[in-house]
Amino acid sequence: MKGTVFVLEDDVAISGLIKVSLDMNDISSKxxxxxxxxxxxxxxxxxxxxxxxxxxxxxxGLDVLKYVKEKHPNVCCIMLSALGKEEDKxxxxxxxxxxxVSKPFSVLELTARINAALRRNRALxxxxxxxxxxxxxxxxxxxxxxxxxxxxxKEFELLKxxxxxxxxxxxxxxLLTEIWGxxxxxxxxLDNHVSRLRKLGVHNLETxxxxxxxxxx
Amino acid sequence: MKGTVFVLEDDVAISGLIKVSLDMNDISSKxxxxxxxxxxxxxxxxxxxxxxxxxxxxxxGLDVLKYVKEKHPNVCCIMLSALGKEEDKxxxxxxxxxxxVSKPFSVLELTARINAALRRNRALxxxxxxxxxxxxxxxxxxxxxxxxxxxxxKEFELLKxxxxxxxxxxxxxxLLTEIWGxxxxxxxxLDNHVSRLRKLGVHNLETxxxxxxxxxx
DNA sequence: AAATTATGTTACAATTGTATTACAATCGTT
DNA sequence: AACGATTGTAATACAATTGTAACATAATTT
Numbered sequence: 021m022k023g024t025v026f027v028l029e030d031d032v033a034i035s036g037l038i039k040v041s042l043d044m045n046d047i048s049s050k051x052x053x054x055x056x057x058x059x060x061x062x063x064x065x066x067x068x069x070x071x072x073x074x075x076x077x078x079x080x081g082l083d084v085l086k087y088v089k090e091k092h093p094n095v096c097c098i099m100l101s102a103l104g105k106e107e108d109k110x111x112x113x114x115x116x117x118x119x120x121v122s123k124p125f126s127v128l129e130l131t132a133r134i135n136a137a138l139r140r141n142r143a144l145x146x147x148x149x150x151x152x153x154x155x156x157x158x159x160x161x162x163x164x165x166x167x168x169x170x171x172x173x174k175e176f177e178l179l180k181x182x183x184x185x186x187x188x189x190x191x192x193x194x195l196l197t198e199i200w201g202x203x204x205x206x207x208x209x210l211d212n213h214v215s216r217l218r219k220l221g222v223h224n225l226e227t228x229x230x231x232x233x234x235x236x237x
Numbered sequence: 238m239k240g241t242v243f244v245l246e247d248d249v250a251i252s253g254l255i256k257v258s259l260d261m262n263d264i265s266s267k268x269x270x271x272x273x274x275x276x277x278x279x280x281x282x283x284x285x286x287x288x289x290x291x292x293x294x295x296x297x298g299l300d301v302l303k304y305v306k307e308k309h310p311n312v313c314c315i316m317l318s319a320l321g322k323e324e325d326k327x328x329x330x331x332x333x334x335x336x337x338v339s340k341p342f343s344v345l346e347l348t349a350r351i352n353a354a355l356r357r358n359r360a361l362x363x364x365x366x367x368x369x370x371x372x373x374x375x376x377x378x379x380x381x382x383x384x385x386x387x388x389x390x391k392e393f394e395l396l397k398x399x400x401x402x403x404x405x406x407x408x409x410x411x412l413l414t415e416i417w418g419x420x421x422x423x424x425x426x427l428d429n430h431v432s433r434l435r436k437l438g439v440h441n442l443e444t445x446x447x448x449x450x451x452x453x454x
Numbered sequence: 455a456a457a458t459t460a461t462g463t464t465a466c467a468a469t470t471g472t473a474t475t476a477c478a479a480t481c482g483t484t
Numbered sequence: 485a486a487c488g489a490t491t492g493t494a495a496t497a498c499a500a501t502t503g504t505a506a507c508a509t510a511a512t513t514t
Binding site for chain 3 (some may be wrong): 446
């Protein structure tokens with residue numbers, strides 16, 4: 021999952037289309053059709069990117085933009101507007117919008133811009149550390165008590181998932197679907213990767229017999 | 238060529254005059270008569286100096302100023318305004334304008350100020366260096382431990398992107414969209430360019446199997 | 455304790471991804 | 485239009501990863 025996008029758009033046909041495209045691109049999204057719902061959702065969760073329509077039934081996306089930029093400056097805002105409303109564009113940009121897309125837009129283009137925004141956002145070094153392990157999501161570096169470990173992609177993904185869910189018991193199915201995308205079927209692949217991680221020195225990987233594994237703190 | 242100037246001015250008589258004068262002074266310029274055109278041009282090219290009228294048919298030069306200063310802080314902005322509008326002047330300077338010229342102005346004086354701005358701007362380092370590599374964004378020169386490398390445009394763009402994002406793992410997807418504008422599709426072009434850079438001596442380009450590349454420090 | 459089931463580990467093969475060369479298409483000049 | 489430079493494609497060779505099979509070992513159930 022590459023990030024989270026909140027979509028504020030009252031035309032369900034449009035927001036639906038966007039959602040489908042984001043799903044296909046492995047980007048998690050939530051759609052809202054009123055300013056009220058949107059702001060309410062912001063209380064409990066902060067997305068990486070906000071996609072804001074300007075004309076909404078209960079307010080203006082420009083006001084939302086202003087609010088978001090004030091309260092959550094790390095959220096990247098992309099405005100959507102009706103064709104020709106160039107004054108909105110200037111206004112939006114001056115209020116701190118990061119990008120701008122005019123309707124009608126190509127879903128492909130929009131997705132590309134969202135991807136770019138997510139990338140830009142990620143430029144802030146994001147680290148994750150649990151116990152004596154520390155991983156850097158940007159550089160894909162892993163340190164165990166300060167020493168660099170060389171992991172390949174699957175090993176890294178798996179370790180990342182373990183660390184993000186440290187303490188929880190993770191079933192084999194969960195891991196297989198999250199990391200491998202397997203829906204079902206029997207495989208020993210997971211055991212294998214766990215074994216490799218252990219051999220590299222990751223000691224806090226407990227096996228939960230009959231269920232799966234647990235990354236302990 | 239001493240630099241590039243973008244002129245945003247809706248009176249064609251004035252912008253024409255400015256352009257002629259700049260041409261004579263070996264300064265490259267592009268003129269725009271609407272905010273829309275101006276912002277659009279900014280997407281693909283960043284000038285050294287922006288000359289901004291304030292009253293425009295589709296917006297205010299002050300909004301443009303704010304936007305430019307935010308997104309391209311190295312661009313030097315000179316405001317143009319009708320005589321007597323002192324409040325604009327104050328407002329503009331508070332938004333980060335570098336200089337201010339009142340209409341009607343002497344073309345000679347304006348040109349002098351632009352020259353001064355270009356000189357000042359040149360002083361700002363437009364260099365980027367990481368490890369033993371140094372690139373000059375103006376002249377497109379590249380030095381590897383002091384020795385000049387000859388790169389062509391794509392090689393330069395790619396290296397620049399790598400250096401700007403040194404340390405981060407850059408996916409093939411990201412590089413292809415950022416440098417090539419590809420939205421999807423499979424290509425070996427990227428591998429090729431990386432290979433060329435390496436052959437030229439750029440040694441700190443790591444391949445991250447299954448994902449992309451990383452420019453290490 | 456034997457039988458059954460689940461996991462650990464190793465080695466290897468299949469798969470997938472990359473490097474590099476040579477060449478073709480394209481672009482920008484003249 | 486023709487030239488040279490640049491940039492993308494195809495093809496080949498090569499390398500890394502990752503899933504599978506096989507067998508060993510451990511845990512659970514009977």
